Amino acid sequence: MTSPHRELSGEELFAAAREVRDLHHGTRITFSPKVFIPLTMLCRDRCGYCTFAQPPARLQSPYLSSEEVLAIARAGAAAGCHEALFTLGERPELRYPVAADWLDRQGHATTLDLLAEMAQLVLDETGLLPHSNAGALYEDELSALRRVAPSQGMMVESLRTDLDCHRGAPDKEPARRLETLEAAGRLAIPFTTGILVGIGEDREDRVVALEAIAASHRRHGHVQEVIVQNFLPKPGTAMHSATPCPEDVYLEAIALARLILPPDVHLQAPPNLSDDFGPLLDAGIDDWGGVSPVTADHVNPERPWPDLDRLRKVTEARGFTLAPRLTAYPEYVRDHARWIHEDLRFQVMDRSDSEGMGRDDPGAVFPEEIEMVTASDGAEVRQVGHRSTAWYSGSPISPPTLVPATVAARGHLREVLDGVLDGQQAGRDELLALFVARGPEVAAVAEVADELRRRAVGDTVTWVANRNINYTNVCTYKCRFCGFSKGPLSLNLRGTPYLLEMDEIAARAADAARMGATEVCLQGGIHPDFDGNYYIDVTRAVRDAVPDIHVHGFTALEVTEGARRLGESLADYLRRARDAGLRSLPGTAAEILDDDVRAELCPDKINSEEWLEAHRTAHGVGIASNITIMFGSIERPEHWVRHLLRCRDLQEETGGFTEFVGLPFVHMASPIYLQRKARRGPTFRENLLMHAVARVAYHGLIDNIQASWVKIGFDGVRQLLQSGVNDLGGTLMDENISRAAGAQHGQQVRQEDLEGLVAPLGRTLEQRTTLYGRVEPGHRLTVLREDDGRTLIPLVNA
Ligand code: SF4
Numbered sequence: 001m002t003s004p005h006r007e008l009s010g011e012e013l014f015a016a017a018r019e020v021r022d023l024h025h026g027t028r029i030t031f032s033p034k035v036f037i038p039l040t041m042l043c044r045d046r047c048g049y050c051t052f053a054q055p056p057a058r059l060q061s062p063y064l065s066s067e068e069v070l071a072i073a074r075a076g077a078a079a080g081c082h083e084a085l086f087t088l089g090e091r092p093e094l095r096y097p098v099a100a101d102w103l104d105r106q107g108h109a110t111t112l113d114l115l116a117e118m119a120q121l122v123l124d125e126t127g128l129l130p131h132s133n134a135g136a137l138y139e140d141e142l143s144a145l146r147r148v149a150p151s152q153g154m155m156v157e158s159l160r161t162d163l164d165c166h167r168g169a170p171d172k173e174p175a176r177r178l179e180t181l182e183a184a185g186r187l188a189i190p191f192t193t194g195i196l197v198g199i200g201e202d203r204e205d206r207v208v209a210l211e212a213i214a215a216s217h218r219r220h221g222h223v224q225e226v227i228v229q230n231f232l233p234k235p236g237t238a239m240h241s242a243t244p245c246p247e248d249v250y251l252e253a254i255a256l257a258r259l260i261l262p263p264d265v266h267l268q269a270p271p272n273l274s275d276d277f278g279p280l281l282d283a284g285i286d287d288w289g290g291v292s293p294v295t296a297d298h299v300n301p302e303r304p305w306p307d308l309d310r311l312r313k314v315t316e317a318r319g320f321t322l323a324p325r326l327t328a329y330p331e332y333v334r335d336h337a338r339w340i341h342e343d344l345r346f347q348v349m350d351r352s353d354s355e356g357m358g359r360d361d362p363g364a365v366f367p368e369e370i371e372m373v374t375a376s377d378g379a380e381v382r383q384v385g386h387r388s389t390a391w392y393s394g395s396p397i398s399p400p401t402l403v404p405a406t407v408a409a410r411g412h413l414r415e416v417l418d419g420v421l422d423g424q425q426a427g428r429d430e431l432l433a434l435f436v437a438r439g440p441e442v443a444a445v446a447e448v449a450d451e452l453r454r455r456a457v458g459d460t461v462t463w464v465a466n467r468n469i470n471y472t473n474v475c476t477y478k479c480r481f482c483g484f485s486k487g488p489l490s491l492n493l494r495g496t497p498y499l500l501e502m503d504e505i506a507a508r509a510a511d512a513a514r515m516g517a518t519e520v521c522l523q524g525g526i527h528p529d530f531d532g533n534y535y536i537d538v539t540r541a542v543r544d545a546v547p548d549i550h551v552h553g554f555t556a557l558e559v560t561e562g563a564r565r566l567g568e569s570l571a572d573y574l575r576r577a578r579d580a581g582l583r584s585l586p587g588t589a590a591e592i593l594d595d596d597v598r599a600e601l602c603p604d605k606i607n608s609e610e611w612l613e614a615h616r617t618a619h620g621v622g623i624a625s626n627i628t629i630m631f632g633s634i635e636r637p638e639h640w641v642r643h644l645l646r647c648r649d650l651q652e653e654t655g656g657f658t659e660f661v662g663l664p665f666v667h668m669a670s671p672i673y674l675q676r677k678a679r680r681g682p683t684f685r686e687n688l689l690m691h692a693v694a695r696v697a698y699h700g701l702i703d704n705i706q707a708s709w710v711k712i713g714f715d716g717v718r719q720l721l722q723s724g725v726n727d728l729g730g731t732l733m734d735e736n737i738s739r740a741a742g743a744q745h746g747q748q749v750r751q752e753d754l755e756g757l758v759a760p761l762g763r764t765l766e767q768r769t770t771l772y773g774r775v776e777p778g779h780r781l782t783v784l785r786e787d788d789g790r791t792l793i794p795l796v797n798a
Helices: 010-025 066-078 097-105 111-126 139-146 174-186 203-220 247-260 278-282 308-317 330-334 342-350 411-421 428-435 440-457 502-514 533-545 556-566 570-580 595-601 608-620 637-654 684-697 709-720 751-761
Strands: 028-040 083-088 129-133 151-153 191-197 223-230 266-268 287-291 321-324 369-375 378-384 460-464 466-470 519-523 550-553 582-585 624-631 657-664 704-707 727-730 764-767
Touching (some): 028 066, 028 111, 028 308, 083 111, 191 203, 203 223, 203 247, 278 308, 440 684, 466 502, 502 533, 533 582, 608 624, 657 684, 727 751, 751 764
Parallel strands (some): 028 083, 129 151, 191 223, 223 266, 460 764, 466 519, 519 550, 550 582, 582 624, 624 657
């Protein structure tokens, strides 16, 4: 296919390129935080522009040792990189006996065998995702590397057969390179390729090369990115005195690439090869390629990487956001069954966020090793081996500061935020745009959510004094995220099974009331021996001990199961529970209200419609409830949107939801994570956005957005309070469910802890009832049960 754009030039060309980029890639400019591992600098080719390839006499060893490879990779992982880019010359063993001998001594037939082994080593030891750049390969070679590298690459460079610079380079024969590109497509390898500009080719040659790449992508869909790289002469090369690629020629080539390539192909230009790299954005790129905080650009060692702060400033100055990606682009990560070898899927997932981008919390992400420790009431986890330093939910690590921060948003996001402030209700597309905000856009979303919070509830931050009573950890269900109930034996998750006696439950409720609690929250596993009346009996036992305590209990699953086991209608069952004293249902068991996601997360649990129906029925009989979402395991932002909207529809129908509670997935002891089938929870940015976007979605319908300090920690919650959150939930004595999944934020806070959290923000703390009534200071419930003398810590200041 011939490009209709080949006749365009000048500003018309650039404007057209920018329009395509903006339409298909929005305001996001990506980069890959990586280390370069120059496995061998020997090469059988002699390209006229290359300083990477060296003769054996200049090298201490033909190849890096495994220790050297690992040292580079470990430094990269510790610095927060996601990718290990293996750069190497082409088949040096065919030219240099010293290379062949070295490989032979190490037990490798070829450089590519060594590469595969080193890629596996890096993957296992550091979790960095290898990208191999091994030149023109045959199909079986590409296939072997597909097992150890989620993406591969090879520059086409040029399809001209008569370039002087390629005279001594048998692997630069265009037909071979095109065949490599085709083979990668047949093998479904996310592939990086590109052209070199200024090595003796002309505009028409560049167009021809780009059209060939475009055609290959149209056949296979595998060209994830095209690099347009400018030639710069380097001392010591055959082309040392050649003219560098003129800037106007280079920028024109980038714009042509943007217009000739299918719009889904990402377009990259390296920032270190242009003194002023901002204009590369004006020509239509959407990616800066690999940028390393640790290693030099071994192909262009004289051109250091710009530091990330400078890259961010230049990017944001032009109205874009900078976002880290993995070596495979998100489209390929999301469709991993097709594009990523099954041996690599978990490692890719482990570094990815909900969009399939690189996790963007600063710090190291090492493969996790844990051991299980049996506690009295469930299993706990202990981390061993290399420690990640990037934040995750449930960890004691402080999150990055996302707010307060510079605020900026343009384009569609700006329109959405302005519309929200003007009172428009955000729909599916608008909420999705908010969920994928990056950089200063995140603070812009938070700012609008904060304003909506102010309009809805003012500056008061509320909390409830409550006690969790998890009456049993025995459960017949097999929710794959749940580390609280007994998990499969193979995962060694079985803590000691327990079932609290009715008397113990009543005693705990009485203790809670003496300490100042106004609520007990009753949740547990679905014990096989329960008949449906168990929940009603528990409610009665609690209310007999403390008649005025608010019983907030039993998930949609528990009440649905209770009614089913009795053969009673859910409405009749809930009426009896209400009459026994049940006042509200927690919104847990919602997880993600999408049946495809539930089929993976909790296949035997109630489905989305049953969860909604349980809440609809509860609201119908006068039992209030809340909305929860457990996010950050396997689902995508579009599932979050669906979840929020399904609950919003129900709220418009019944008005029975009192609050929204974001529950970030705590991965550490979760069976689905231990089975290598889930991400390691949401990133902090996703956490913040979940609460901010919920504030936007429910504006005018639900006033209260609650953050879970158990899972997010005080440092994180402080930022969420500036992003739409107005409620801190409960004091939660004896919170076992998050702890069983690996959360490390303790089991209880007291009023003064919450005051210390809220006061620096200039906000007022106020104790509330479960249903957001006011609790007068010093208020205590009547307890109709003798004090059995346990040592108690007051929840509420006297
Ligand atoms: S989440 Fe609830 S229903 Fe699912 S396994 Fe855990 S305790 Fe059982």
